[in-house]
Amino acid sequence: MDRFEGDIAVLLKKGEESVQKNVPREHFTENVSEGDIVQEITIDSTVAYRPLKQETQKRKQKAEDLLNKIKNKKN
Structure with missing residues (x-):
């Protein structure tokens, strides 16, 4: 989930960030x-989206680790 524009969430497709929904x-x-990773699901014939909390946490940790590695390399 990239951002909210009012009551609309702007989603970017993984691996193809130029594709918005x-x-x-x-x-x-x-x-x-x-920044949350979400999954499209179907509930009673209706499309919905749910956050993937564990996947989001893993991705945030990976990004933080990479940032720390870069910071430590400069010292």
């Missing part, structure tokens, strides 16, 4: 934040 906030099963 606008999704109304009410289509999410839980609260989401910028």
